[in-house]
Amino acid sequence: MVKHFDVIVVGAGLAGSAAALTMSRSGLNVCLIERATSPGEKNVTGGVLYGRVLDDLITDWQNKAPVERWIVKNGIGMITSKSLTLFQFETEDFYNPPYNSCTINRANFDLWLAQQAEEAGATLVTNTLVEDLIFKDGYVKGVKTQRPDGELEADIVICADGVNSLLAQKAGLRKKDISPHEVGIGIKEVLLLPIEKINERFGLEENQGSAYEFIGTFLNCVHGGAFLYTNKKTLSLGIVVNLGSLQKAAVQPSMLLEEFKGQPQIQKFIEGGTLVEYSAHMVPEIGLEMVPKLYGNGVMVAGDAAGFVVTNGFTFEGMNYALASGKAAGHTAVLAMKNGDVSAKALAAYQDKINESFIGKNLETYRKVYHVLGNPRLRQEYPQIIEEIAKELFLFDDKPRIKLAKMVRSVVGNKVSMWQVIRDGIDMWRYM
Amino acid sequence: MDILEKLMRVYFISDERPHITVNKSICQSCSSKECLYVCPAQRYTMEAEGIQFVADGCLECGACRISCKSGAITWNYPRGGFGVRFRLG
Numbered sequence: 001m002v003k004h005f006d007v008i009v010v011g012a013g014l015a016g017s018a019a020a021l022t023m024s025r026s027g028l029n030v031c032l033i034e035r036a037t038s039p040g041e042k043n044v045t046g047g048v049l050y051g052r053v054l055d056d057l058i059t060d061w062q063n064k065a066p067v068e069r070w071i072v073k074n075g076i077g078m079i080t081s082k083s084l085t086l087f088q089f090e091t092e093d094f095y096n097p098p099y100n101s102c103t104i105n106r107a108n109f110d111l112w113l114a115q116q117a118e119e120a121g122a123t124l125v126t127n128t129l130v131e132d133l134i135f136k137d138g139y140v141k142g143v144k145t146q147r148p149d150g151e152l153e154a155d156i157v158i159c160a161d162g163v164n165s166l167l168a169q170k171a172g173l174r175k176k177d178i179s180p181h182e183v184g185i186g187i188k189e190v191l192l193l194p195i196e197k198i199n200e201r202f203g204l205e206e207n208q209g210s211a212y213e214f215i216g217t218f219l220n221c222v223h224g225g226a227f228l229y230t231n232k233k234t235l236s237l238g239i240v241v242n243l244g245s246l247q248k249a250a251v252q253p254s255m256l257l258e259e260f261k262g263q264p265q266i267q268k269f270i271e272g273g274t275l276v277e278y279s280a281h282m283v284p285e286i287g288l289e290m291v292p293k294l295y296g297n298g299v300m301v302a303g304d305a306a307g308f309v310v311t312n313g314f315t316f317e318g319m320n321y322a323l324a325s326g327k328a329a330g331h332t333a334v335l336a337m338k339n340g341d342v343s344a345k346a347l348a349a350y351q352d353k354i355n356e357s358f359i360g361k362n363l364e365t366y367r368k369v370y371h372v373l374g375n376p377r378l379r380q381e382y383p384q385i386i387e388e389i390a391k392e393l394f395l396f397d398d399k400p401r402i403k404l405a406k407m408v409r410s411v412v413g414n415k416v417s418m419w420q421v422i423r424d425g426i427d428m429w430r431y432m
Numbered sequence: 433m434d435i436l437e438k439l440m441r442v443y444f445i446s447d448e449r450p451h452i453t454v455n456k457s458i459c460q461s462c463s464s465k466e467c468l469y470v471c472p473a474q475r476y477t478m479e480a481e482g483i484q485f486v487a488d489g490c491l492e493c494g495a496c497r498i499s500c501k502s503g504a505i506t507w508n509y510p511r512g513g514f515g516v517r518f519r520l521g
Contacts, residue, residue, distance in 0.1 A: 035509055037445075041517045042492060106521030127513035146511055164494040166509075178498055180470075185495045187472045189438070190520050234520070243470060243495060252469045254435060277520045278438035280472035280491040 005031040005123070007333050008143055008154040010130045010167055012039035013106075014319050015303025015326035016160035017113040021057060022330025024120035028337055031152060032114065032122045033145065035129040040110025043162075044281035046186040046227055046240050048101045048211045049109075050320040055098070057327060058116060062097055066108040068231035069209025070099040073202070076314060078383040079216035084265035085386045086212075095208070103209050103229045103236065133157060133170050133299070139342070140171060140298040155342050156333050158300050160326060163282045165292070165305035173301055174292035181244030182290045182307075184224060187253050187280045188238030189261075190231070191273025198230055201269055207232075213316070214266075216383045218259040222249045223374045226260045227316075228269060235273055237261070240316075242285060242374070253280075283318065284309040286370045288363040294354060295347040300329045310362045313369050313432045321359055328353040368431035375424060381415040435474045439489045447514040450487035451507075452496070458504035459483040466499040491516055 007023055009016045012034035020032040036042045048071055054061045072095055075088040094100050118124045134142040134151060142153035159167040163183065168174040202210045214226040224241030239257050246253060260266060284290055284307040291307045294300060302308070303322035310317050332350040336342045354360045388411045392402070402410075412421055459465070459482055467476035467483065473491050477484050483504075492515055497507035509515070 035512045037513050037517060040521055041519075042515075043521045044518060045521065107519055110521075129509055129512040164497070180499055183498070185470065185472060185493060243499060246470060247464075247466050247499060250469055252474070253472055254474070275433065275438065275441055277441055277518065279442070279516075279518050279521060280493045280495075282493050282495060 002142070002151050002153050005029050005152065005154040006337055007031070007156045007158060008033060008152055009158045009160055010143060011160035011162060011303070011305070012114040012124065012126075013043055013110055013160060013162060013303060013322065014113060015305070015322035015329075016158070017110065017117045018057060018323045018326030019158050019160060019302060019330040019333070020117035020122040021113070021120050022327050023333055024117055024122040026334040028334060030117070030122040031154065032117055032124045033128050033130055033143070033152075034114070034124065034126045037127055038107070038111055039114035039124070039126070040107040043106040043110055044186065044188060044279045045104065045106050045319065046188055046238055046281070046283065047316050047318065048229060049104050050101045050315075050317055052098065052100075053320045053324045053327070057323070062099060066104070066112050068103040068105060069204075069207055070094070071101040071103065071211050072204070072208045073210035075210065075212040077212055077214040077216075078386050079214055079218065079263050079265065080383050080387045081217060081263065083387045083390070084263075085383070085390050101211070103211070103231050105231065130161070130167065133167060138297055140296065155337060156298050156300070156347075158302060158329050158333065159305050160301075160303045160322075161305050163284055163304040165301065168292050168301045168305050171296055171299045171301070173294070173296055173299070178284075178290065179244070180247055181242065182284065182286050183243050184240040184283045184285045185243050185246065185253055185280065186238055186240040186283055187257055188236060188278070189257070189275055190277040191235045191237065191270055192233060192276045193235060193273045195233055197272070198233070198235065202230055204230065213314070214260070215379050216263075217380055218263055219256055219379045220249060220251060220259070221376050221379055222246055222251065222256060223376070223379075224256075228266070234276065235270060237270060240283060243282070245374075288367045291363065295344055295350050297344045298342045300332065300347055300350050302326050302329045308359060308363075310366055311369055311373070312366050313373060313428075324357060324359055325354065328357065328359075366432070372427050372431050375427070377416060377420070377424060385412055385415055439473060442491070443517040443519060444488060445514050445517060446488045447510055449511070451510040451515065452485065452487055452490065453506045454483060454485045455504045455506070456482050458502050462502040462504065464501065466501070467496050467505070470495045470499045
């Protein structure tokens with residue numbers, strides 16, 4: 001006999017486990033399926049977790065969850081082959097709970113979250129790849145796994161299967177496959193360093209952490225950026241580059257990463273670190289334009305699979321969107337099961353929840369940011385201009401100084417026309 | 433440090449059934465060969481006999497899946513429990 005559940009969630013990442021936890025709490029019979037041996041083992045983060053979306057899901061989570069460090073310093077850096085110009089923000093407001101954001105290891109954090117769902121009653125099935133959906137009378141009615149007799153039935157299936165989102169395509173929600181210009185490829189290294197060294201280099205105390213994003217000439221005009229975050233005993237660093245742009249440039253991402261690591265000021269941060277892990281993952285990049293249809297008869301899609309990653313140009317957020325969309329899908333399923341209606345019409349409530357929440361609103365607000373970030377001058381001319389201006393400002397030699405406005409005009413004028421700078425400025429003003 | 437040394441720091445459970453297969457006859461007529469540089473694990477290499485692919489060491493990102501325009505790649509996730517196991521992620 002085929003086993004039947006109220007809801008099957010495919011993927012025990014942040015979206016899937018948040019959905020499973022929400023539904024199990026409300027008494028639904030939930031199966032959470034994960035292809036890895038343990039939740040989180042296939043996942044990679046290239047960002048920090050803005051975890052406040054967990055507040056209403058897990059009481060006191062900030063004291064319970066396996067967090068690496070709480071972020072107190074955020075920075076954006078522009079680098080050239082010689083210099084780093086850093087805009088850094090640190091406030092006492094981030095020193096105390098409730099903290100704004102944190103670094104996590106996915107293998108620990110995702111496992112912990114899946115365990116919360118399990119404790120609430122969800123059945124977690126690991127080591128199991130879902131290959132296809134089961135359809136009956138125009139409704140998704142379950143999943144086919146690779147196990148012998150591997151069919152599982154459910155009234156609703158939530159696809160939280162990550163950025164490749166093969167199931168969203170099988171469900172007919174994503175009409176065509178994701179394309180290279182819509183995603184970034186992230187590659188990451190984790191470096192082991194003594195805790196005292198990390199605290200000293202980054203100016204941190206105890207469980208405090210820092211998060212830096214960089215753009216600059218190391219990218220060789222490829223559209224993307226680099227990151228450097230502190231964990232407890234390790235640093236996470238890497239690059240995320242648009243796959244379409246990488247293809248055009250025909251360069252290996254690992255070369256760009258090495259270029260970044262070799263930059264002298266970055267070197268000072270990471271020096272002496274021992275590589276303990278290398279990883280890679282894709283990430284949705286273009287926001288609203290790649291969001292598929294979110295629901296159908298008996299099916300919903302959440303997290304990266306739905307393309308829910310948003311940037312305002314300064315923060316790059318996906319994990320909080322995954323958690324929030326998982327919760328929204330979970331609540332929608334609870335109501336649909338209560339009313340005995342899992343049709344697309346009933347599950348459209350999920351779309352409404354997304355639209356009304358920060359997910360839909362921010363996707364809309366920042367819908368064009370990736371156009372701005374795609375500007376190649378952000379990675380070549382502007383870091384060089386900023387370097388030269390900063391140098392003019394801080395350097396003393398026996399030549400007379402030039403007034404700021406005149407100096408800026410001459411530095412900029414050598415690289416980019418003033419007209420172009422104004423146009424780029426207007427773009428940023430409008431879209432960011 | 434080259435990619436192979438980096439991959440030594442990653443745990444894999446390898447499967448005798450590769451999750452990705454490459455139709456090399458299609459590759460012969462491909463001029464762009466995106467696979468050679470988009471793969472973060474450099475699993476695709478150009479040898480005398482043409483494109484070579486090694487599934488062991490694949491990080492399962494999917495970059496080759498969406499980059500290959502010629503349709504030479506049949507891409508699946510590894511079977512449940514197989515493939516890469518990030519200890520940190």
